Amino acid sequence: MPPHAVVAVLRPVLGGLAAAHRAGLVHRDVKPENVLISDDGDVKIADFGLVRAVAAAGITSTSVILGTAAYLSPEQVRDGNAGPRSDVYSVGILTYELLTGVAPFTGDSPLAVAYQRLDHDVPRPGSVIEGVPTPFDDFVACATARDPAQRYADAIEMLADVEAIAEELDLPDFRVPAPRNSAQHRSAALHHGRRSEQQPPAPPPQAPVRQPTRQLTRGPGDWPQPEPRTEADSEPEDDYEYQPVSGEFAGIALSEFAVARQNGRRMVLIWVALVLALTGLAATAGWTLGSNLSGLL
Known part of the structure; x- marks a missing residue:
């Protein structure tokens, strides 16, 4: 992605993480699969399931490593500890991938990928692809420092630096386009295609019959609404004959x-x-x- 598109992704992602960090929560699993883009271009950070899982199961930091190997921070790999600076590291890896299109570490197994970050720094994006502004190189280097103390303290501080970089480079506002070839869109198109093929011929005109408020065979925007009630039609809603x-x-x-x-x-x-x-x-x-x-x- 070009820098202005990267900023358009990072702003809402870091905004969501900042709200979590203020509440004392750690996401633990920041990765591209958990960054969602709606058809309207809204970007959201999703899946706080590991936060709930840890709270519900009473898992301690040293008993298990939680997260996705390619985005774990060194301290998560080393001893299972995770804090706001761990999310910062994961966002740094995410930023590197947004800028370069590749992951900084590769290996034969997830475990091999995870352990590489204990001994190796994340490369500067500018060393992989030309045209990356120096502030972004510095941003990734700070976010992915192996020593947590050298990173941004949390997503709040990280977001402030993103805004400063956007102002320094005079980056234009940008709305991230939703992927049109996603599994969700292909599935919806296939489903609607089958539905149109199986559509029965239109019945002869008859008295209107109430429809259910939602039908699973239709898209969210196509759900019919119940007809307005009249004084003569005063039976309880539970008695509707759908x-x-x-x-x-x-x-x-x-x-x-x-x-x-x-x-x-x-x-x-x-x-x-x-x-x-x-x-x-x-x-x-x-x-x-x-x-x-x-x-x-």
Whole structure:
């Protein structure tokens, strides 16, 4: 990517990490696969699953190494410790890859890739590809220093340096284009193509029938909305008679989703009735005991 596109990616990524670091959270798995670009060009840092996993399982820093080998910081490889400076290192590797199109370390196995960073510095992007401005070389060098104390303290400090570099180089604003050949877009195009081929002929005109608010066979922007209710149509929404759902989603018949939803509603009603019954019994027992307490004593 050219420098102005790299800055357009780093700003929101570091903004998200800065919010996490302020809250005392460490991402632990910053990598290109966790940087998402929407169709509108919004860039987001995703997948804080390792933060939740560590908190839920009570994993200590020395018991297991968490993260992706190509983006681990030296301290994560050495002893499993991870802090905001570890995320800074991973963003430095990400920046190197954005600028050069290649990863700084390669090896025969993930473990070999991970251990290379214990003895080798990340090369300057300008030594791999021509035209990289010197401030970006310095930025990557600072972010990927093997000694955590020589790196940016957190994403907040790192983001401030990105803004300073963008101002120094007078980089134009840029909106990152979403990849149009992604697996998601190819899957959606294939799905809609099959749906159009299987579309039955239009039925003869008849009285309008309410449609479900969402159908899994349609895209998010194509979900139909329920028709406006009238005074004559005052039954509860749960009594709506929806059209039978047909077709498949992810290889599963949509009718199974409808049945599962109905079963879920029945289970909720059963649990509510059970809780109310137990509450009533407890209240009755408490009232009876309180009324006859003096006799019992």
